[in-house]
Amino acid sequence: MSDQDILNPKHMPHNPEKATLEGKNKFIGFWFFLGGETVLFASLFGTYLALRNSVNDGKSSEELFGLGLVFIMTMLLLTSSLTSVYAMYHMKNNDFKKMQLWLGITVALGLGFLACEIYEFYHYIHGYHFTMRSSAFGSAFYTLVGFHGGHVVFGLLWIVSLMIRNAKRGLNLYNAPKYYIASLYWHFIDVVWVFIFTVVYLMGVL
Amino acid sequence: MSTIAANKRGFGSALWDYITTVDHKKIAILYLVAGGFFFLLGGLEALAIRWQLIQPMNDFVSAGFYNELITMHGTTMIFLAAMPLIFAFMNAVVPLQIGARDVAFPFLNSLGFWLFFFGGIMLNVGWFTGGAADAGWTAYAPLSTTSAGEGVDYYVLGLQISGAGTLIAGINFLVTIVNMRAPGMTYMRMPLFTWTTFVVSALILFAFPALTVGLFLMMFDRLFGAGFFNADMGGNSVIWQHLFWIFGHPEVYILILPAFGIFSEIISTFSKKRLFGYTAMVFATVLIGFLGFMVWAHHMFTVGMGPAANAIFAVATMAIAVPTGIKIFNWLFTLWGGNIKLTTAMLWTLAFIPTFTLGGMTGVMLAAATADYQYHDSYFVVAHFHYVIVGGVVFGLFAGLHYWWPKMFGTMLNEKLGKLTFWLFFIGFHLTFFIQHFLGLMGMPRRYWVYLEDQNLDLGNFISTIGALMMGLGTIVLLYNIVLTCIKGEKVGGDPWDGRTLEWAISSPAPFYNFKQTPLIRGLDALWVEKSEGRKGLTPAEPLGDIHMPNGSILPIIMSFGFFVAGFGFIYQKYDLSWLTLIFIGMGISLATMLIRSVKDDLGFHIHKEDLDKEAGE
Amino acid sequence: MKDWMGKIRTLSLFILMTIVLSACGRENLTALVPKGYGAEESFRIIIISILVMIFVFIVVMAIYVYVLIRYRQKKGQENMIPKQTEGNHTLEVIWTVIPILLLIIIAVPTVATTYDLADESEKEDSINVSVTGMQFWWHFEYEDEGIQTSQDLYIPTGEKVYVNMLSSDVLHSFWVPSLSGKMDVNPENENSMYIEAYEEGVYWGKCAEFCGDSHSLMDFKIVAVSPEEYEEWVSDMQNLDGETTPDTTTAQEGQELFENSCLGCHAVGNTPSVGPNLSNFGDRTMIAGVLEYNKEELVEWILDPASKKPGNGMLGADYLQDDTIGEDEADKIAEYLMQLKPSDITPDSAQ
Amino acid sequence: MAEEVSKTTEQYDYEKQKNKEEMKQQVISFALMIIFTIIAFGMVISDLNSLFVIPVILVLAAVQIGFQLYYFMHMSHKGHEMPALMFYGGVFTAFLTILALCALVWW
Numbered sequence A: 001m002s003d004q005d006i007l008n009p010k011h012m013p014h015n016p017e018k019a020t021l022e023g024k025n026k027f028i029g030f031w032f033f034l035g036g037e038t039v040l041f042a043s044l045f046g047t048y049l050a051l052r053n054s055v056n057d058g059k060s061s062e063e064l065f066g067l068g069l070v071f072i073m074t075m076l077l078l079t080s081s082l083t084s085v086y087a088m089y090h091m092k093n094n095d096f097k098k099m100q101l102w103l104g105i106t107v108a109l110g111l112g113f114l115a116c117e118i119y120e121f122y123h124y125i126h127g128y129h130f131t132m133r134s135s136a137f138g139s140a141f142y143t144l145v146g147f148h149g150g151h152v153v154f155g156l157l158w159i160v161s162l163m164i165r166n167a168k169r170g171l172n173l174y175n176a177p178k179y180y181i182a183s184l185y186w187h188f189i190d191v192v193w194v195f196i197f198t199v200v201y202l203m204g205v206l
Numbered sequence B: 001m002s003t004i005a006a007n008k009r010g011f012g013s014a015l016w017d018y019i020t021t022v023d024h025k026k027i028a029i030l031y032l033v034a035g036g037f038f039f040l041l042g043g044l045e046a047l048a049i050r051w052q053l054i055q056p057m058n059d060f061v062s063a064g065f066y067n068e069l070i071t072m073h074g075t076t077m078i079f080l081a082a083m084p085l086i087f088a089f090m091n092a093v094v095p096l097q098i099g100a101r102d103v104a105f106p107f108l109n110s111l112g113f114w115l116f117f118f119g120g121i122m123l124n125v126g127w128f129t130g131g132a133a134d135a136g137w138t139a140y141a142p143l144s145t146t147s148a149g150e151g152v153d154y155y156v157l158g159l160q161i162s163g164a165g166t167l168i169a170g171i172n173f174l175v176t177i178v179n180m181r182a183p184g185m186t187y188m189r190m191p192l193f194t195w196t197t198f199v200v201s202a203l204i205l206f207a208f209p210a211l212t213v214g215l216f217l218m219m220f221d222r223l224f225g226a227g228f229f230n231a232d233m234g235g236n237s238v239i240w241q242h243l244f245w246i247f248g249h250p251e252v253y254i255l256i257l258p259a260f261g262i263f264s265e266i267i268s269t270f271s272k273k274r275l276f277g278y279t280a281m282v283f284a285t286v287l288i289g290f291l292g293f294m295v296w297a298h299h300m301f302t303v304g305m306g307p308a309a310n311a312i313f314a315v316a317t318m319a320i321a322v323p324t325g326i327k328i329f330n331w332l333f334t335l336w337g338g339n340i341k342l343t344t345a346m347l348w349t350l351a352f353i354p355t356f357t358l359g360g361m362t363g364v365m366l367a368a369a370t371a372d373y374q375y376h377d378s379y380f381v382v383a384h385f386h387y388v389i390v391g392g393v394v395f396g397l398f399a400g401l402h403y404w405w406p407k408m409f410g411t412m413l414n415e416k417l418g419k420l421t422f423w424l425f426f427i428g429f430h431l432t433f434f435i436q437h438f439l440g441l442m443g444m445p446r447r448y449w450v451y452l453e454d455q456n457l458d459l460g461n462f463i464s465t466i467g468a469l470m471m472g473l474g475t476i477v478l479l480y481n482i483v484l485t486c487i488k489g490e491k492v493g494g495d496p497w498d499g500r501t502l503e504w505a506i507s508s509p510a511p512f513y514n515f516k517q518t519p520l521i522r523g524l525d526a527l528w529v530e531k532s533e534g535r536k537g538l539t540p541a542e543p544l545g546d547i548h549m550p551n552g553s554i555l556p557i558i559m560s561f562g563f564f565v566a567g568f569g570f571i572y573q574k575y576d577l578s579w580l581t582l583i584f585i586g587m588g589i590s591l592a593t594m595l596i597r598s599v600k601d602d603l604g605f606h607i608h609k610e611d612l613d614k615e616a617g618e
Numbered sequence C: 001m002k003d004w005m006g007k008i009r010t011l012s013l014f015i016l017m018t019i020v021l022s023a024c025g026r027e028n029l030t031a032l033v034p035k036g037y038g039a040e041e042s043f044r045i046i047i048i049s050i051l052v053m054i055f056v057f058i059v060v061m062a063i064y065v066y067v068l069i070r071y072r073q074k075k076g077q078e079n080m081i082p083k084q085t086e087g088n089h090t091l092e093v094i095w096t097v098i099p100i101l102l103l104i105i106i107a108v109p110t111v112a113t114t115y116d117l118a119d120e121s122e123k124e125d126s127i128n129v130s131v132t133g134m135q136f137w138w139h140f141e142y143e144d145e146g147i148q149t150s151q152d153l154y155i156p157t158g159e160k161v162y163v164n165m166l167s168s169d170v171l172h173s174f175w176v177p178s179l180s181g182k183m184d185v186n187p188e189n190e191n192s193m194y195i196e197a198y199e200e201g202v203y204w205g206k207c208a209e210f211c212g213d214s215h216s217l218m219d220f221k222i223v224a225v226s227p228e229e230y231e232e233w234v235s236d237m238q239n240l241d242g243e244t245t246p247d248t249t250t251a252q253e254g255q256e257l258f259e260n261s262c263l264g265c266h267a268v269g270n271t272p273s274v275g276p277n278l279s280n281f282g283d284r285t286m287i288a289g290v291l292e293y294n295k296e297e298l299v300e301w302i303l304d305p306a307s308k309k310p311g312n313g314m315l316g317a318d319y320l321q322d323d324t325i326g327e328d329e330a331d332k333i334a335e336y337l338m339q340l341k342p343s344d345i346t347p348d349s350a351q
Numbered sequence D: 001m002a003e004e005v006s007k008t009t010e011q012y013d014y015e016k017q018k019n020k021e022e023m024k025q026q027v028i029s030f031a032l033m034i035i036f037t038i039i040a041f042g043m044v045i046s047d048l049n050s051l052f053v054i055p056v057i058l059v060l061a062a063v064q065i066g067f068q069l070y071y072f073m074h075m076s077h078k079g080h081e082m083p084a085l086m087f088y089g090g091v092f093t094a095f096l097t098i099l100a101l102c103a104l105v106w107w
Ligand code: HEA
Pocket: B138, B252, B253, B255, B256, B298, B299, B317, B318, B320, B321, B322, B324, B325, B326, B328, B356, B357, B358, B359, B360, B361, B362, B363, B364, B366, B367, B368, B372, B375, B376, B377, B381, B384, B385, B388, B389, B392, B393, C056, C060, C098, C099, C100, C102, C103
């Protein structure tokens, strides 16, 4: 397949993200990467679980967490997962405009999530003087949730730069895999969050 | 661009070529040179350690410096010498063995190397800023979190950066092997070195994240006042030990499995037989990889985990002896009935079998938890792991070096000098480490800067030091051999050893596009299959056509340099927050290069059919 | 299990003899001449596993040597192509099953001893000692008896003594090779194990977990005396009086100097804050765990502890900065310290 | 690969139809995820016995992950064998890691 074919938006097969060898490589490689990420987050979760009662006279999880905000955050992120599925749906139908639109919605929801998280941290630090240095629990909490937050930030940057870069030239076999793995990444962020709200927040107030 | 024989270029352009290369064969050479350098550095540190221990209460180095020496010796050897040297051979050989034109992600391949390289430099910067890391290569908290100065910070950031490079390399090889095999190269026809690369890459993928997290936690403790390992803040230092060994035990199999692969290739080549029990060998490799994740706590028998955990981990650890034994016996039976030719590469391989068996057996002895209460943290453990690491990994690397040198450079290392190196190193090795088993049992703990007089430890340590000096001599002969070969080595053809696998089917050194036509693989030991049917070359799987090649890129080195710079910012902000600017600069550089990379389309170039034809005519 | 253990014991005795005869190790230090319960249990496993390993090694080497001699390339046969065998199922089964059986031989006693050595059922009724590891010395407190010592731990022979260990800084590890295997000393959770000495003697202990500059000099001793002597020692220590004035005048002057410069960290008769308890310093086997016990060494230690043990906790002492203690003063203090012998039971009793 | 490029209209319609059906499933699984989330939060708020609640919410989380993986990330589709292998490899290691670090607290 020549370069022209790859960059030409007209030639779109059914699974554009896996039509070229480069695309296949990216797709498989990214899944492998997610396998590694699973271990990464598991290490953080494990550390958190080991230290979640080590509050050392500081604030404990029961005193800190409020479920309302967490519920809103969860809804935002879950919904953004669905919207990115919509984006991929339109990618498969070769409808670039709609894909960009749904990705835009995804980004907006992600930003909403991030805003809540920043508010939450701000609240803990200034309202409760609960920081990374308060106790081992504090260190573990901020590190786990912060790592996830960092992933959200990176994911948003990634999707946004893809959207801007390709706004003019539409979908092609060169960038379809990029879009696809960005959306995989976004789902993975959601996967991690499901465990965070369960293990950190829900189990934290029990 | 498609002028293949780019001979007679200036030094500047050759350097530029290597800095920007994404060709797996050149990256292999980069890994070989950098890893070789760090091996010499680590070896020098080892010699200093041994010299300090030549007599009781010696004062060759101070206590603090000794601790830096052992820490940096261990860290350098494992992360900066052994692993990169392994990557050197993986890069040089694996794409050739599976009939691929390159790895799956050439750009990332280069990035992986440069990350490792700058990480390695970072680790060693400590020497010049008032003290390198001094908490052991295992960096147990709280010694590491309370260690003064910046040594341990360099350890943390250096490993973090080079670890990222390793992870990238691992994913790259996984995808290469899954997706890039030539037609007919089924999984069960892959040469064993490719198989071990595959399994090892999976181990890297699952083991390194645990180290990454551990290092982050340590960084937060040391640099940002977090309390993960700080008992006063409710932290728990044992968490570090778990994270480190969840990574650390698979790590030792990451080191040894490729060596197993190398030995498998060499044994079958030089006894002119196909590998005995190929299927069992593959199965054993996978099983070792799998079991490798379930035994990490055997490094922690004395931590106080309780009898249940100790018993479980003891038994699980012993289980690994079974697949490893399968390998040993299969090698022996490959030799059985063969036509064994004693080249240097084969000598290293043959020396490996009894040496590694000894090391593995002491491993099983260590696995017996209650006996380990005595061995643990004594020289018995030092002896064990040098038997498996030097006797397994280093022997393997030396064997691979002699075996694949012709393929990588097109010349032949001198066999006479090679054998001299072998005997010096081999005898020196056993002198150094055999006696250490007894030293350990006689009550000499490891990481001891001095030992007291009158403890019957003098003679053993003396012998050990003499052995280390012999190893040093052997290494110097090897260096001489390499220099000699580079100056006036004899040129060799594509297949100097009468090889069996694909890499020997093309010229030495391989053309930059590897295979003119992707070959069709018709069985295990693909080249041997063709040879035994009387054919000269490989059966092509496709007509001659244009070859697509990736472009070189300067971005990987810049990106890695950005992280390197940011590392200093992270460390020194603990003294003065104005250093934070360095973080922004460094991260800025890295993110900017990432952005350039993702925004600029890089579709590579094509070598045209006509050019390939022309070359064939030459 | 016990009766085949008996056979192994005779065999191990034999091996032990050879090892001892080849002069392997200093008697009160080496793990190869066990003098206590834990060390003996470990040693048994060591012997069992060595025997298995010798067997394995012989098998491997036999095949190896045979193959190398028999199948080495001969002159004129460079191009001979041997038969390309694929494998052999029977063989493969054999070398899978036999190692498994061999491993079971090691695994069963290992698991049994693992539980045995972690046994705490008698802990309540035994002597309990709280051990504190510090950079770079050891402190021992007999809480029930209300006494404490540093560096030298006194125990009765033939009895289980539980040591409960906690670190006050970094990790250490408590290891007395000839009595028992080691156990880590962690800062956050207490570890405990028991030791039991069969014979009287002074056993060498070492710190086996990397703990900083003087990790290699963090030695201690276990003084095992007969139960009667132990009782006597305990009551002597309980009745000790830190205030007694020494007999000689130099020692009296030494006492005064000591009270001025040293008591901030050390203690005689009560609990110290930073340094070792010196109540029975006169009966120490060694100074600071590693220096020969004599006056010159002691004076040198007092004058320049850094040269003896890099980075040790005494380097922060004020007197080292303001030079109030010279050779003469140190000499007097040494005189005072060396006569602190509250008990007749000393390491010499442990013969 | 080139033959994929020129598609007949039938094929095109067929694929479009298939995509649509798949999308329907995605929406259903999304709805289920939302419901599970609400159940989980609800159980925690309603002060039930935590020994009962914790396992249930963990199971709910696991099922949600299943939805994400198999519907949103298409892990059931063809060509996902290797990804699944490596991902579950990660999950296995993850499981061991978490188990070990939790065990730290119990002992
Ligand atoms: C290449 C590296 C490498 C390899 C391959 C191994 C292989 C093994 N290791 Fe080793 N190990 C290290 C590197 C390695 N190790 C390092 C670096 C450390 C120390 C880290 C530190 O603390 O700094 C260490 C420490 C270490 C410990 C902890 C000791 C302690 O600190 O107290 C233990 C305990 O179980 C152990 C066990 C084993 C076992 C059972 C194997 C097995 O895989 C061996 C299997 C092989 C055989 C058994 C031989 C062949 C088999 C047969 C011929 C079949 C028949 C055999 C039998 C029936 C026995 N190792």
